[in-house]
Amino acid sequence: MAVADAGGTARPPARLRRRLIGLGIAAYLAWQIAVPLRYYLAENRRDERFAWRIFSALAIPPYRCDARVREFAGDDQVGREVNLTRTLHDAWIPMLRRGQGEVVERVLRTRCESGSMVAAVDFWRTCRREDRAPAPFRHVRLDCRSGTTLAQEEMR
Amino acid sequence: MSVWERYWFGPVAAVRPYVLERVVLFLLALDAWLQFVPHGARYGAGGFNVAHFAWLDAVQPAPTPGLHVGVMLIVGGLAWVIACTGGNLALRVLLVVLFTWGWAMSLLDAYQHHYLLSLLLGAFVFFPRLHAADVRNGGARRVSAWAFVLVAANVAIVYVFAAATKTETGWASGAVLRQVTRSSSWFQTFWARVLVTGIEDDTLWELVARTVAFLQIVIAVAYVAVVRADASRARWVRPVAAGALAAAVGFHGSLLLFSIEIRWFSYYMIALAAAYFLPETALGGLVGLATFPARVMASGARTWLRSLAVVSGASCIVALVGFHLDLPGGTAAGLLCAGALALTGLVAALGKNAERMHHVAVAAAAGALVLFAAVHVWPIRFQYYLYDVADLQRRGEPADVLAAYEKAERYAPPDQSRRRQIEALRRRLETPAHQ
Numbered sequence: 001m002a003v004a005d006a007g008g009t010a011r012p013p014a015r016l017r018r019r020l021i022g023l024g025i026a027a028y029l030a031w032q033i034a035v036p037l038r039y040y041l042a043e044n045r046r047d048e049r050f051a052w053r054i055f056s057a058l059a060i061p062p063y064r065c066d067a068r069v070r071e072f073a074g075d076d077q078v079g080r081e082v083n084l085t086r087t088l089h090d091a092w093i094p095m096l097r098r099g100q101g102e103v104v105e106r107v108l109r110t111r112c113e114s115g116s117m118v119a120a121v122d123f124w125r126t127c128r129r130e131d132r133a134p135a136p137f138r139h140v141r142l143d144c145r146s147g148t149t150l151a152q153e154e155m156r
Numbered sequence: 157m158s159v160w161e162r163y164w165f166g167p168v169a170a171v172r173p174y175v176l177e178r179v180v181l182f183l184l185a186l187d188a189w190l191q192f193v194p195h196g197a198r199y200g201a202g203g204f205n206v207a208h209f210a211w212l213d214a215v216q217p218a219p220t221p222g223l224h225v226g227v228m229l230i231v232g233g234l235a236w237v238i239a240c241t242g243g244n245l246a247l248r249v250l251l252v253v254l255f256t257w258g259w260a261m262s263l264l265d266a267y268q269h270h271y272l273l274s275l276l277l278g279a280f281v282f283f284p285r286l287h288a289a290d291v292r293n294g295g296a297r298r299v300s301a302w303a304f305v306l307v308a309a310n311v312a313i314v315y316v317f318a319a320a321t322k323t324e325t326g327w328a329s330g331a332v333l334r335q336v337t338r339s340s341s342w343f344q345t346f347w348a349r350v351l352v353t354g355i356e357d358d359t360l361w362e363l364v365a366r367t368v369a370f371l372q373i374v375i376a377v378a379y380v381a382v383v384r385a386d387a388s389r390a391r392w393v394r395p396v397a398a399g400a401l402a403a404a405v406g407f408h409g410s411l412l413l414f415s416i417e418i419r420w421f422s423y424y425m426i427a428l429a430a431a432y433f434l435p436e437t438a439l440g441g442l443v444g445l446a447t448f449p450a451r452v453m454a455s456g457a458r459t460w461l462r463s464l465a466v467v468s469g470a471s472c473i474v475a476l477v478g479f480h481l482d483l484p485g486g487t488a489a490g491l492l493c494a495g496a497l498a499l500t501g502l503v504a505a506l507g508k509n510a511e512r513m514h515h516v517a518v519a520a521a522a523g524a525l526v527l528f529a530a531v532h533v534w535p536i537r538f539q540y541y542l543y544d545v546a547d548l549q550r551r552g553e554p555a556d557v558l559a560a561y562e563k564a565e566r567y568a569p570p571d572q573s574r575r576r577q578i579e580a581l582r583r584r585l586e587t588p589a590h591q
Contacts, residue, residue: 012157012165012300025164025306032275032310036317049208049266052317055327060335062326085550089201091264103263106206 046099063135065127067096069107073117082111082121099125099138105149112144119144126156164305167298169386169436171291171443173283176304176431180276181239183427184255187420188232189527193483194539196225198264201547208260219261225540226485226492229478229527231255233493236523240450241515242285252277269421275310279303288447292440298386308383311428315376322369330361333368340414371403378403379432386436397433404429463510463517467501470517470524477524481531482563483540493520537567542574554585 012018039051069082084093088107095103104123111121121142127135134155141150157165199205199219207213217223234251237243243251255277259270282303290297326332337343351357378400385393408422408429431439471494478490497520504513531537541564548557558581565574 012161012302018157018161018165021302022160022164025302028306029309029313032313036313040317040320049268050271051321052268052314053321054268054318055321055332055336060332062331087202087551088204089198089264089547090550091198092204095263100263102206102210106204110204 044101046101061127063127063129065097065099065125065136067093067099068124068126069096069111070122070124071111071114071118072120072122074119076119079122096123097125099136104140105142108140108142108149112142163384164302165300166384167387168301168304168384169291169439170284170286170297170299170301171436171439172386172431173299173301173304174286174288174291175439175443176307176428177280177283178239179427179431180273180424181235181280183420183423184273184277185232185236185239185523185526186530188228188235188255188258189530190534190536191419192228192231192258192265193225194536195264195543196221196228196484197540197544198547199224199262202551205261206263208263212257212260216257216261220484221544222484222488224258224261224485225483226489227254227258227261229481229483229486229489230493231258232527233474233489233520233523236526237516237519238280240519240522241512242287243516245281248277248281252281267419267421269418269424272311272314273424276307279307279310288443288450292444292447305383307428308379308432312376312379315372315379319369319372319376322365322372327365327369328362330358330365333365334361336414336416343414368407371407375400375403375407375429382433394435397435401429401433404433460505460510463514464502464505466514467498467505467517470521471495471498471501473521474524477528480528481537482566483537490524531567535567535569535572538564538569538572540564541567545574554581557581558585 013021036051039045039048067084069084070079071082072079084096092103092107096107104125108121108123112118121144123138123140123142125136125138127137129135137154137156139152142148143150199221200223203218205213205219207216231251231254234243234247234254238247238251252274255270256274259265259267259274280303284299284301286299322328337347350360378396382393382397382400385397405426408425411418411422474497475490475494478493479487481487481490497517501513501517504510541560544560545557545564548560558578561574561578561581565578568574
């Protein structure tokens with residue numbers, strides 16, 4: 001904190017304190033640069049919360065995506081479609097459409113915990129471009145018993 | 157001092173950190189009440205939530221509408237009181253913690269500027285404690301304010317990354333801008349007139365997209381360079397500051413003209429640019445004008461008895477407004493704030509802080525009355541219950557939808573009545589199939 005002198009100009013802190021604050025500033029700035037950089041250097045660029053994109057390429061993509069969840073009981077191969085709009089608040093659906101990892105994982109785990117009969121839950125994110133060029137596709141399967149997750153991601 | 161130390165600890169005009177802090181806090185108070193509260197109904201809906209951080213999910217209670225709305229009402233109140241009085245260290249720390257928890261409790265709030273606001277509030281903890289009297293009369297005083305300089309560096313980092321992303325094809329080709337402006341009829345008309353000049357559509361979009369990225373770099377450089385302008389006599393400083401202010405107001409102001417879901421991000425960024433780039437004398441004049449009512453009210457003698465009466469009255473007003481809000485978490489937030497105010501006020505009035513507590517109590521009462529006025533002027537409660545209706549229509553029972561509709565109707569603006577929907581729903585519920 002600055003200390004005011006008689007001339008109306010606040011003095012800077014003492015030398016030792018300046019050094020400590022200087023170190024803190026350097027660490028803080030390094031953190032502020034490293035966090036967004038981690039996003040830009042990563043292969044998966046779905047989590048743009050701390051990346052300072054301002055205009056999101058995810059929120060305004062050149063394609064439209066659908067999200068589907070299906071749960072399977074025991075040896076059932078067909079499964080049952082989960083009505084997402086009846087299960088989740090509307091605000092979570094766009095996050096599933098964007099394929100936001102944490103939300104997808106929590107939805108799958110919540111479905112696993114919804115009944116003892118549920119053996120596996122699948123998530124599909126299918127995107128389509130108007131010009132029919134390749135668009136993202138993602139399939140995630142959570143095995144409720146083992147807790148293992150299998151994910152497949154490609155441009156289709 | 158070394159160059160590094162001179163940069164961070166050298167003098168800046170006291171009026172700049174003062175204006176930055178107070179304007180951002182006033183904006184935050186209104187933002188919390190007008191923008192955060194109406195969206196509170198979705199928190200914890202269906203028993204589902206994902207926090208921003210896994211560790212937070214492990215330690216926090218499951219978010220509910222009452223919890224979120226209550227936290228944001230308190231955040232607004234705290235921001236208001238600190239903006240009016242300067243607050244103290246404890247209040248500032250409490251504000252950072254509560255506001256950060258407010259957005260971090262759920263991924264439902266993923267606005268990047270809320271994270272930026274948390275960083276700003278964190279910096280405010282280390283800002284010099286300044287009062288209007290310190291900075292009026294042209295802001296002649298200078299202070300060493302490393303946290304103020306750090307905010308400038310932080311904002312520059314934000315702009316640099318924002319500009320870097322605009323080198324990607326999606327932006328650089330103008331595709332994102334086309335999409336953003338597509339639904340704006342006035343812009344389409346304007347664009348058509350520009351194209352009449354013979355410039356190619358694609359070329360112009362690309363040019364605009366690249367100009368935006370360039371402007372962001374200019375703003376970033378200006379934040380880092382101009383922050384020490386008050387101590388510098390270099391001639392380039394003033395034009396750079398003016399250019400950066402124009403660029404920031406132009407860029408963020410233009411975003412307000414389109415239907416982009418970024419809430420009050422533009423207002424915050426314009427406020428930041430004004431605090432760093434406006435001439436010192438202009439800021440001093442603004443402070444003089446804005447603090448005039450407070451200076452008039454501040455005159456008059458204070459006795460401990462008078463302070464005690466003011467604190468008691470303010471506590472009652474805060475509690476009553478909380479109760480009157482008719483929002484989940486409203487009563488609890490009002491009682492909590494009123495209780496804290498009464499308790500600290502009693503201790504302070506009997507001690508040596510009667511004068512200061514008097515100011516805090518008046519600010520708290522004024523904040524509560526502003527909130528009271530805000531919920532009557534803006535359809536905050538109408539929006540809150542209407543969002544609830546929208547969710548219940550898909551996931552809830554018709555009786556719940558009717559109850560939420562009836563709540564919304566109480567606060568409906570004259571031209572937005574839902575009476576017809578309510579009657580239709582009542583008739584549906586009265587048919588034998590629902591008995």
